[in-house]
Every structure is written in C-alpha cells, then in structure tokens.
Amino acid sequence: MHAIGIDIGGTKVAGALVDEAGAIHRLERRPTPAGDPAAILDVVVELIRELSDGHDIVAAGVAAAGFIDVTQSLVYYAPNINWRGEPLRELLEARLPGLDITVDNDANAAGWAEYRFGAGRGTTDMTMLTIGTGVGGAIVSGGQLFRGGFGAAGEIGHLRVVPNGHPCGCGQKGCIEQYGSGRALLRFANEIADAGGIGRELDIARTANGGTLDGAIVSELIQLTDAGALAALHELGDWLGQACASIGAVLDPQVFVFGGGVAVAGDLLLDPIRAAYLAHLPARGFHPEPVFAVAELVNDAGVVGAADLARIHARRS
Amino acid sequence: MHAIGIDIGGTKVAGALVDEAGAIHRLERRPTPAGDPAAILDVVVELIRELSDGHDIVAAGVAAAGFIDVTQSLVYYAPNINWRGEPLRELLEARLPGLDITVDNDANAAGWAEYRFGAGRGTTDMTMLTIGTGVGGAIVSGGQLFRGGFGAAGEIGHLRVVPNGHPCGCGQKGCIEQYGSGRALLRFANEIADAGGIGRELDIARTANGGTLDGAIVSELIQLTDAGALAALHELGDWLGQACASIGAVLDPQVFVFGGGVAVAGDLLLDPIRAAYLAHLPARGFHPEPVFAVAELVNDAGVVGAADLARIHARRS
Numbered sequence A, B: 001m002h003a004i005g006i007d008i009g010g011t012k013v014a015g016a017l018v019d020e021a022g023a024i025h026r027l028e029r030r031p032t033p034a035g036d037p038a039a040i041l042d043v044v045v046e047l048i049r050e051l052s053d054g055h056d057i058v059a060a061g062v063a064a065a066g067f068i069d070v071t072q073s074l075v076y077y078a079p080n081i082n083w084r085g086e087p088l089r090e091l092l093e094a095r096l097p098g099l100d101i102t103v104d105n106d107a108n109a110a111g112w113a114e115y116r117f118g119a120g121r122g123t124t125d126m127t128m129l130t131i132g133t134g135v136g137g138a139i140v141s142g143g144q145l146f147r148g149g150f151g152a153a154g155e156i157g158h159l160r161v162v163p164n165g166h167p168c169g170c171g172q173k174g175c176i177e178q179y180g181s182g183r184a185l186l187r188f189a190n191e192i193a194d195a196g197g198i199g200r201e202l203d204i205a206r207t208a209n210g211g212t213l214d215g216a217i218v219s220e221l222i223q224l225t226d227a228g229a230l231a232a233l234h235e236l237g238d239w240l241g242q243a244c245a246s247i248g249a250v251l252d253p254q255v256f257v258f259g260g261g262v263a264v265a266g267d268l269l270l271d272p273i274r275a276a277y278l279a280h281l282p283a284r285g286f287h288p289e290p291v292f293a294v295a296e297l298v299n300d301a302g303v304v305g306a307a308d309l310a311r312i313h314a315r316r317s
Helices: A037-052 A088-095 A106-117 A182-195 A197-208 A215-223 A227-251 A261-265 A267-279 A298-316 B037-052 B088-095 B106-117 B182-195 B197-208 B215-223 B227-251 B261-265 B267-279 B298-316
Strands: A003-008 A012-018 A024-031 A059-064 A075-078 A083-086 A100-105 A126-131 A135-141 A255-259 A291-294 B003-008 B012-018 B024-031 B059-064 B075-078 B083-086 B100-105 B126-131 B135-141 B255-259 B291-294
Touching: A003 A037, A003 A106, A003 A298, A012 A037, A012 A298, A024 A037, A024 A298, A037 A059, A037 A088, A059 A088, A059 A106, A059 A298, A083 A088, A088 A100, A100 A106, A100 A298, A106 A126, A106 A135, A106 A255, A106 A298, A126 A227, A126 A261, A182 A197, A182 A215, A182 A227, A182 A261, A197 A215, A197 A227, A215 A227, A215 A261, A227 A255, A227 A261, A227 A267, A227 B227, A255 A261, A255 A267, A261 A267, A267 A291, B003 B037, B003 B106, B003 B298, B012 B037, B012 B298, B024 B037, B024 B298, B037 B059, B037 B088, B059 B088, B059 B106, B059 B298, B083 B088, B088 B100, B100 B106, B100 B298, B106 B126, B106 B135, B106 B255, B106 B298, B126 B227, B126 B261, B182 B197, B182 B215, B182 B227, B182 B261, B197 B215, B197 B227, B215 B227, B215 B261, B227 B255, B227 B261, B227 B267, B255 B261, B255 B267, B261 B267, B267 B291
Parallel strands: A003 A059, A059 A100, A126 A255, A255 A291, B003 B059, B059 B100, B126 B255, B255 B291
Antiparallel strands: A003 A012, A012 A024, A075 A083, A126 A135, B003 B012, B012 B024, B075 B083, B126 B135
C-alpha cells in the first residue's frame, strides 16, 4: 500500500508518493511560504490531495524541524515555521477526511528511512547524524524509532562537547552542532584560509567569491584533494568521532550513519571519524565496534521516512 | 511467581528471593571470592540453590559490573571479576537444570528495579545515574530496558564532559565519572579543605582521620550542613546537571533518577542538579521538563531488578 510523505524544509516543501519498499513513485516540490503558518498548511494539504489522486492512500506523514510530541500529533516548537503548540495532526485530519496523519521530526523521519531502506538496514540499533547547516540526529533502538518521553529525543546536535565552547543557536555553548556541522566546516575552512600555508587555495577561492567561502566551494576543493580543504574536513571528522565515542557509550549502536551534504565526501569524512572514535573510545577493545557509513537516500530520506512512519502508525491504529 | 536475583559486587555477592511486586522474601550475602572466577561461580550456584529451596522458581537473574551481550548470556568484560568472554548463562544453566538464567549489567538491573518499583514507576522513559565510586547508568525507553546494539548501552559514566579532562579508569579523559562520582566528591572536598576558608571543618576532619577524607566523613558533614561539604556536593550536582542537559537532548527522559550512596543527600543533591540542568538546557522553554528524583530502592535494587528481568525473559521464551 502506498503512503504519502511530506517534508517541510526552510525553503521548500517536498511531497512524495512512496511504496512499501521505500520507492518514490511521484515527487513534488513547492516553495515554503516562510513565516506564514496558514499558507504552509495549505501547501501541505494541496500536496497530499494531489499526490493521493487516483491512489488508495490511507496514511500521510508530515516531517518538520522542531519538537514533535510523542503521539506524533502536536508541534511544540518549529523554529523555521513559527509554530508553537500547533495541533498539526488535528488540523490536517479535519481537512483530509479518511486519512491517518502523523507528524514527525524531520531528522527522525530521515533516520527512519535510512534504517528501513538505506545504510542502517539489517541492523536493530542505528544512530544517524545529519550534517547540514546544523547537526540533526535520529536513534533507532531494537528496531523502533527512539522518541523519548516527550517526543524530543535524538537532538544529538545539542550534545555539549566543549564547556563554555562556541555559542549555539539553541542558547547554549559548545554543542557538537558548532563543531560538526556544515557551518562549522566553513568556520574551520576560513580559519585555515586565514592562516596561509596549506590554506592558500581556500584563500584564493574565497577572494574570488567576494570574500566568502560557501559549501560548494569547500566541497569542490575537497574533491580536488586540496590540503587546506581536507584539513578542514579532517577537523570536522575529528570532532564528530569524539562525539561518537561519547554517544556510543550511551547508545551503543551497531552502525553510525552520516547524512547531509558533507556526507558525499564518503571515506574522506568517515576515516577521520573512525580514527577519532577509536582514539576516544572508553574501555577500547572490550566490546564489538560499530560500522561507520554514509547515508544512501540523501535528499529524499525525509519524505520516504515520513511516509513509512505514517504507514506503520495507520496499521497500529 | 517468585524469581531469584543475584548481584555480584566487588566485595560481596547478594542473592534474593523476589516476588512479582518487587518485594524481597529472603536476602543472603556472601563475600566475593575476588580474583577467582570459578569460586565466584560456585557462590552464585550455591546462593541460587539455597534461595530456591522449597519454592517453585523458574528464573534467576545475575547482575555484574561490565559489558554483557544483548542476549543476556555472555560477559564480554567484567572488570571486578576477571571475566573475559565468559559464557555465564550456559555455565549456570548446566549446573542448575530447569532454571532460566539471564545475565545483566548491574546498573541496568538496578535501573530496571527503580523503573518498575521505585522512583521511575508510572513513566515510560527513565534515565538513571548511579553515583558510586564511579557513575553507572541505565536507560528505559518506551517501557523497555535500552540495551543497545551490542548490549553495552547506558554507560553514561563515560560520556565525556571535558576534552582532555581528568583521567578516567576507562583509559580516556574527561568522562562524567570523573566529575559526578563519589570519588569526584572526595576530590572536590579535598580541594576545598586545601583552600581553607569554608574548607576548615573538612580539613579538621581529614586531619583527625589520618589525612584522608572518606565518603562517611563527607556525608556526615553534609548532613551537618557544613559549608565546605555542601560546596563540594554543589560542585558534584553542578556537573551532573550539565551532563543531564546533554543526556536530555539525546534521550529526553520523563524522569532522571539518581542512585548510589550520595543520593541519600536528597534535595541537597537534586537542587544543584536541577539548577545546572535548566541553565544548560538547549532550547529551554520549548518542551516539557523532566522530574529529578532520588532512587527509592537503594541497596537492594540490583537483586530486585535482576530477578524481574529474569522473570520477563522466562515468560517470553
């Protein structure tokens, strides 16, 4: 049976018709009417109606950044959409009679897709880190998505790695998001460019781009194996590996999966992560070691995971 | 139906006959034949036989410090007992025919007992920290003990809180065990005693004890509300609360439970934990806050939890 997955991002809303094997049969994208919650709701309703057309759909899942309650109904807080305590499921079910609607955190939806159909398949316990502007997290344990007591588990980006460290958008300091995100990679790259030496190519590219480095420039230099760009990536991987040693002590996953734009670097990212993980692993040598892998579904993981979580919910209820 | 719980500690082996409500009907203790794995096994077999006598027992659970595999059978590594890859369930079932034997980490067993019969009852998601010589951890999620992919989850004591921090027995540096344990409390108390001022009473007590502070002395001064001892406890609680802010971002429990000897301080410990948690909470104000509580079962939690986990396993198999 097909289900619909919707992923509300900061710039676009994606919607897909997804089958039970996680394959996308139709994919639509609309610009996000940012700052206008009612208009966003309209876009979601319209996408679900359009994608359902001609299909026997019973469930649709909506993913968004923010805190979602444990019953998959209520958006406590969605920073991009200005929702506070929004009863999203109720609002959508009123406008889409007969459909079972669920709401999930976007990183959880993407993680669930990787667990079911991507780099985590075949395991029971997976931890996923999505390296975007920030660092998103998702935890699967015993084959279940780990939601926590209030639905807000898996906010791994806000694990503190440095007391009084770099300020974070969450209001705290020293979160791994400030050392392991795409934004952190740019900070490291700028520092290396400033220092000269191996940072020369980064500095030249920065000057050519009007004095600013962006993700595309750094990624391209990484692909060209520029020493400065690789040093920035290594610093990122080193922090992520250190964080994984702590996370592993608590969560003990069989596999760590890394998603987001930076993950296309593959082993160039995974190698320093593995090395730092092993160097910082408590009681090293006394228990099996996890696998480190990059995500396989990349951009579509959110819609695929949201659809699958909705299908599971509809079956249970 | 009654079950038997065994808790193998560094100095004693405790065994109990436990009913389905978690009540202990008989409790026995033997000295641990430390450094002699075969003799420890004999003590465990003897205790189980003795406690079973005259009762219709189908299950016995054994708890020990260390890494236990996810099938509750194998001790990968038990630092106190010199077990490495010990097939403990198989060895015990061979000597105790008809009994369903399970093996669990001691902190997990104690945490499970608190969840079922103590400070965590009535919740679905609990995180427990046991403040002893080290810091033990246990996680319950969705009403299930969180074992992880290899059975080693919940080693919260080895969450790193300070890069290049205080050396830890696990081979790493900066683990919360070095800032939130009974041993850390003594270090803080010694530092305060060295500094004079409010440390005067601690210094006097230390001198009277032959130059060494111990847990009993510091606890007594805490009960007497000595300013130096309270400052040491406050420092401990401050670190624990900071760690809980990170742990909460990942695990999102409804309740944090604190066990171990230091927890008898009650609100004197919980108040600084709560204050530091709130001060370090990411995105404060946007989702419900957990409860902070001290453990209720104290010394007997290990045997009660081991018995209950064995009963659950026997029912499933």
